[in-house]
Amino acid sequence: MKRSAKWLGNLGVLVALAAGLVVWIMLPRWGVLAVAVLLGLWLVLTRSGRLALAATRVGIASLPQRWGASSVIIVGIAGVVGVLVAMLAMGEGFAETLNRTGDDDTAIILRGGSQAETNSVISRDQVPLVSSLPGIAQGSDGRPLLSPELSQVISLPSASDGSDVNAQLRGVGPKAWEIRPQVQLVEGRRFEPGLRELIVGDGAHQQFSGLDVGNTITIGNQTWTVVGRFESGDSHESELWADAEIVASTYNRPAYQSITARLAGGGMQALKAAMAADPRLKLDIETTRSYYSKQSEGLTKLIKVLGTVIGAIMAIGAVFGALNTMYAAVAGRAREIATMRAIGFRGLPVVVAVMLETMLLALLGGILGAALAWLVFNGYTVSTLGSNFSQVVFSFRVSPELLWSGLKWALGIGLVGGLFPALRAARLPVTTALRAA
Template identity: 75%
Template sequence: MKRIMRWLANLGVVLALAAGLAVWIALPWFGVLAVAAVLAAWLLLSRRGQQTLAVASVGVSSLPQRWGASSVIVVGIAGVVGVLVAMLAMGEGFKATLNRTGNETTAIILRGGSQAETNSVITRDQVPLIGQLDGIARSRDGRPLVSPELSQVVSLVTRADGTDANAQLRGVGAMAWELRPQVRIVEGRRFEPGRRELVVGRGAREQYVGLEVGRTLELANQPWTVVGVFESGDSHESELWADAEVLGPTYQRTAFQSVTVKLDGKRGLARLKAAMAADPRLKLDVETTRHYYNKQSAGLTRLIQILGTVVGAIMAVGAVFGALNTMYAAVAARAREIATLRAIGFRGLPVVVAVMLETMLLALLGGLIGALLAWLVFNGYTASTLSGNFSQVVFQFQVGPELVWTGLKWALGIGLVGGLFPALRAARLPVTEALRAA
């Protein structure tokens, strides 16, 4: 019967721990501050809290004597946090790059039902019809701000390892520069309409071989000259741009894939949708470019987050076992000390909380080290990955305060799990048995 009761008690502890961890992971920063404030008030103002501080101070003061064993917790948790933050920083950097690409003042038009440019077709006779629709802004000379575009994947040699990789060659219309004012030529000049000339994003130039100004590329068995380099601070920096009217015939394209337009005011999108729905010749969809690029980043960002969480969880299990072994050994080494404290009137709660505070202090130190290493090594690190168009997008890892905060919550969660069961053992240790064993 006692075994069943003990088993049920342990099961209750595990279930409560699992629920507590779920709440802890979901807790916002102000919730954590509230928990910390309540704990600090209890430690300072209550009798048992002061007893807890006394027991914890003894344990913390003895850390230098057992630093070798304690470093297992610190190093293990630092590794978990470092890997987790680095993985999530990759997803955040990719998401931020694509999110910066679009805005609410421009819209992209695709064939009805298309999810990306790669599976969209807009015929040439539809482009003039689109330009006459209500909701599209016009330039000073009265021309609609419309850029019919096509996307072509080309194979280029990477600088990193000399292998072939996909790059996105975008054919744009004459209005593309006005539609994307963030695109700035930083070296050379723009391509001239009607000529086989390219301008390349700075990220693409750093990623691939042979994209310096003045170099000639052979694309579709035709020579193309690189005449300029541009910056945009978004995913367009991973692209090569050319005149769509020249690029289309080169690759035997008789249609476009998308049309980017400038919206006329806040109601521009609604007016454009209404006008498009009223014309039976236009079976097309339209959405803001911000919404479009947010959708393009969502799938890969979610995959990276899932992978990062799974890898972090697997490493966290190892760190928890390391913490358990270390704290069990610490409790065993301090058996006489804990028994003496309980013999002179210290209750089980102060002992439990003191052991857990000691473990979570080590966990916090490991979390800070892991987050710092992730920030030093990966923040601003340039990488590339495949986009929705199956071409490489150059982006930078972003280690921000939110990711550091996530890593620290994971560290403290590991410390909570790793310290709870040794703490319970210390509180349940019979006084006479502990004194006799010591």
């Protein structure tokens, strides 16, 4: 009966610790600041706090004598923070790349109920109907700024190992340049309508081989010439652009997949209302910012979940490393702790002192892991599959928010890893500790 009660009590403590760790990691900055201020006031203004500070200084002074064991905590927690921040930086970089692709001044039109271009079909006779609707901006020639487009997944050799990987060939209309002014040529020229010519994004140029300006490549059993390279600072840099009509004829595509249009002032509501009033246009419309943000949600959530799970698994290992190290430290300092207890240090100052020492080591590990993640991964360029199963080139983004989250994880691990050794130090009988030493 006593054994069961003890087991249930230990289980309750573990559950409470896990819940507390979750709350701590989710705590906003003002909450962490409030906790730090309250702890600082307690340490400075109360007798127990001042005793805890004195005991902490004694423990920190002895760290050089057990630096090897203490480094286990630092390295373990640095690994947790580094991996966690790197994983989350990948998701944040992917989301930021897609979020930069759209804005609130352009709209994308898809077939009603379609979630992406890949499952959308817009017939050719619907294009002139859409172009005559209100809400679409006019170009310098007085014509509507809209581009009927289609997307084709093609296979190209990877620049890294030569293996075939998916790429996105986008067929665009003549107005695509005015609709997307962020697309700027950095080499070569634009493709000529009616010819099998390509311009390639800078990300695609890095990701795939054979895309230098002047090269010819085979796509859809046809020979295409690369005539230009562009930068856009968004996911379009992962694409190859060509004349929509030539892409359609090459792949026998009788319809388009989407229409991208630049909106006039307040044009979204007018365009949406006009489309809804025409029964021939069973189409959906949203801003490109909203569309590309939705495209990134799934993968971003997956990366965040995987990063958190992997970080949690590694955190468990780091907690056990901290437990072993601090238990050994408490055992090695048994006489020192017993002496402090004998001269008037109560249990609470001893507990706080051991935990502060552990959290200091954890903070050092967190800073080390965060610094390594920032130095190694911030701006590191990779590619992954987008919603159309083509490669999207993007860069890791190690933001201050991610570094802050990593430090909170480090302190949380230190809190859990130092608690039980701290309680053991406080409960250590003075006479037993002095005899054992």
